[in-house]
Amino acid sequence: xxxxxxxxxxxxxxxxxxxxxxxxxxxxxxxxxxxxxxxxxxxxxxxxxxxxxxxxxxxxxxxxxxxxxxxxxxxxxxxxxxxxxxxxxxxxxxxxxxxxxxxxxxxxxxxxxxxxxxxxxxxxxxxxxxxxxxxxxxxxxxxxxxxxxxxxxxxxxxxxxxxxxxxxxxxxxxxxxxxxxxxxxxxxxxxxxxxxxxxxxxxxxxxxxxxxxxxxxxxxxxxxxxxxxxxxxxxxxxxx
Ligand SMILES: C[S@@+](CC[C@H](N)C(=O)[O-])C[C@H]1O[C@@H](n2cnc3c(N)ncnc32)[C@H](O)[C@@H]1O
Numbered sequence: 001x002x003x004x005x006x007x008x009x010x011x012x013x014x015x016x017x018x019x020x021x022x023x024x025x026x027x028x029x030x031x032x033x034x035x036x037x038x039x040x041x042x043x044x045x046x047x048x049x050x051x052x053x054x055x056x057x058x059x060x061x062x063x064x065x066x067x068x069x070x071x072x073x074x075x076x077x078x079x080x081x082x083x084x085x086x087x088x089x090x091x092x093x094x095x096x097x098x099x100x101x102x103x104x105x106x107x108x109x110x111x112x113x114x115x116x117x118x119x120x121x122x123x124x125x126x127x128x129x130x131x132x133x134x135x136x137x138x139x140x141x142x143x144x145x146x147x148x149x150x151x152x153x154x155x156x157x158x159x160x161x162x163x164x165x166x167x168x169x170x171x172x173x174x175x176x177x178x179x180x181x182x183x184x185x186x187x188x189x190x191x192x193x194x195x196x197x198x199x200x201x202x203x204x205x206x207x208x209x210x211x212x213x214x215x216x217x218x219x220x221x222x223x224x225x226x227x228x229x230x231x232x233x234x235x236x237x238x239x240x
Pocket of ligand 1 (some may be wrong): 152
């Protein structure tokens with residue numbers, strides 16, 4: 001519904017990022033905003049509460065991914081998705097993706113399940129687990145074309161959460177601020193052990209956002225040894 005308050009702002013952001021869309025997708029995003037605001041009062045799902053801030057810092061930041069990567073019908077997982085960023089937003093604009101949203105916190109998982117039903121999304125699974133445990137499950141291990149994460153952990157720890165889930169020649173993409181360079185320095189050992197290789201760091205322009213944003217692209221060029229990830233909690237406590 002174009003008359004809705006935030007429609008034109010969202011449309012302008014999508015156009016600035018060169019992202020193709022249909023009107024119903026913006027309607028879904030507005031419904032997401034409404035439901036997030038309602039549920040956030042009860043469950044503290046995200047620190048941001050002001051709609052314009054949610055649009056810029058959560059929606060547009062998540063969508064910056066689609067301004068750089070052209071996705072087909074591929075298998076995708078968002079690790080530590082929280083209230084659905086970036087995975088839920090990407091799914092709305094790429095409904096053909098086979099998407100899993102993973103988080104270890106039940107209240108966020110429950111919110112996303114309700115939102116998925118409300119929006120009528122298909123090929124979307126919301127999973128309540130820790131990344132370290134999911135990667136030990138044969139169904140998921142090395143099963144994804146794309147593994148993404150935003151605001152979950154530094155690159156060394158994050159590599160152990162994500163790379164065991166990436167299929168050979170698949171990709172992990174981390175949403176980062178300008179501190180990514182130091183994090184990459186400290187992650188060289190982790191990447192080498194886990195079978196990842198830094199392919200690119202891509203600066204993205206997020207409409208209306210002050211501050212620099214980057215997508216760190218890692219490619220998986222060899223299989224992750226069986227012993228990784230280590231048991232839940234260890235990758236954070238003792239990064240490789
Ligand atoms: C700071 S929030 C970021 C949420 C979202 N990605 C965003 O950018 O708004 C980090 C989230 O990661 C989840 N998380 C942290 N470690 C995790 C792990 N090992 N496995 C699964 N989820 C994890 C937390 O429960 C939390 O919801």
